[in-house]
Amino acid sequence: MISKILHRSTVAAVIAVALGLGQPVLAQTIETAAKQAVIIDFASGAVLMEKNADELMVPSSMSKLMTVYMVFDKLKSGAWKPGDRLPVSETAWKKHYKSGGSLMFLPINSTASVDELLKGVVIQSGNDACSVLAEAHSGSEEAFAEEETRKSRQLGLTKSVFKNASGWPEPGHVMTARDLSVLARHLIGDFPDYYPLFSQMEFTFNGIKQGNRNPLLYNTPGADGLKTGHTEEAGYGLTASIKRGARRIIIVLNGMSSMKERGEEAQRLAEWAFREWETYPLFKAGEVVVPDAEVWLGEAETVALAAKGDLEVSMQRRNRLDMKVSTVFTGPLPAPIKAGAELGKIVVTAPGMAPVEMPLVAVGNVEKLGFGGRVSAAIRRIIWGAKK
Structure with missing residues (x-):
């Protein structure tokens, strides 16, 4: 890609920092029994491993993460308060109490606080809690599902379609492993004050204590979220987050054959990701990378170029010595130049x-x-050529 840019440019400035020499090394891969899977680095968004990550699948209760996002958004905006009490309608109650799915065990025609309902969704995986939140949010669960789909597109979930708030099997209710990883990243990054809810181990409501169904919380160091899922059609799934030191990874698995396989496979892949991969911070936002890029016909002869945002790169540790960092821009840069203008790339x-x-x-x-200065600069360039 860099060579293509060079051929296309009249004059190109390229600064290469070679951090090691050697023959190209193919990235290591790891197999998984999951039908769909993806592992990403939280900070960089880099994909460490994937398998059928863009394949439409039944997400089961993992789609409850979208419901949680919608409620967190209400809380963050101030439209809802944790102590607000929401009604348990007959519609919401009847929908789930004969279904055989997971429940918070909300009594009909009662009320529950937003905080209680969120714990019912995240910890107990209560389908009834999802319906109550959906009705309070949008008037009906059907309208809520439509809002979820619209919001998901805004968040970068490209294929997800929601038909209900709980993930109860319904034709057309689909997500992808990649979409779930993007959603998990948003939940962690957009709501740092609310995210710790996902690591709460148990919750008691209506005299019934239920434990968090995320198996990694019990046996994997650094695990602090997010959600399991299971239906006959989809198999066993898990969207998980693990943080160790400054690093965090997100794992999405679906289509496992049992709870045991789900837990063991997620733990195995997490250990592989932390053992084999590392995230390297290279530049902070605003950090000067090129101190003196030449300017053409400007009142200053040079301008400094800086990284637009934080730049972190994830790669397998074995390839660290073969990493190369280059800057590419076409120079001299024509004036006028405005601060913040994108003039090249790292x-x-x-x-x-x-x-x-x-x-x-x-x-x-x-x-x-000015006109006189431009004429003088042009003459100097004709006589002396480009600045060395």
Whole structure:
């Protein structure tokens, strides 16, 4: 990609920082019994492993994560308070009490607080709690599901379609493993004050104590969320988050044959991801990467270029020495230049991973020379050529 840019440019400035030499190494892979799977690094968003990650699947109760997102959003906006009490309608009660699905055991025509209902969804996986929240949010569960689908597109979930709030089997209620990983990343990043709910181990409501169904909370260091799922059609699934030190990974698995296999496979893949992969911070947002990019016909001869955002790269540890960081921009850069304008990019390459890019932006303004100055600069360039 860099060479293509070079051929296309009249003059290109390329600064390459080679952090090691060696032959390209193919990325290691790991097999999984899951029918659909993806592992991502939370900070960089890099995909560490995937299998049928974009295949439409029945998400079962893992789709409750979208319901939780919608409620967290209400709380963050101030529209709802944790202590607000919501009614348990006859419609919500009847829908689930003969279904055989997981329940919070809400009494008909009672009320429960938003905080209690969220715990009922996250910890107890209560389908009844989902329906109560959906009705209070949108008037009906059908309307709520439509809002979920619209909101999911805004969050970057490209294929998910919701037909209800709980994940109860219904034609057309589908997600992908990748969509679930994106949703989990949003839940953690968008709601840091509410996210600790996912690591609560048990909750008692209506005299009935139920434990959190996430198996990793009990045996995997650093596990702090998110949600399991199971139906006959989908098999056993899990969307999990594990944080160790500064690193966090998100794992999505579906289509496992048993609870035992789900827990063991998730734990095995988590250990592999932490053992074989690392995330390397390269630049902070605003950090100067190119201190003196040449400017054409500007009141200043150079302008500094900085990283537009934080740049972190995830790769297998064995490929760290073959990582290369380059900056690419066409120079000299024509004035006028406005601070924050995107004028190039940082490109990071390494064996076994797709190139990672981050825009380069101007640190300050550079005004264009007046007519006389432009004529003088043009003459100097004709006589002396490009600045060395």
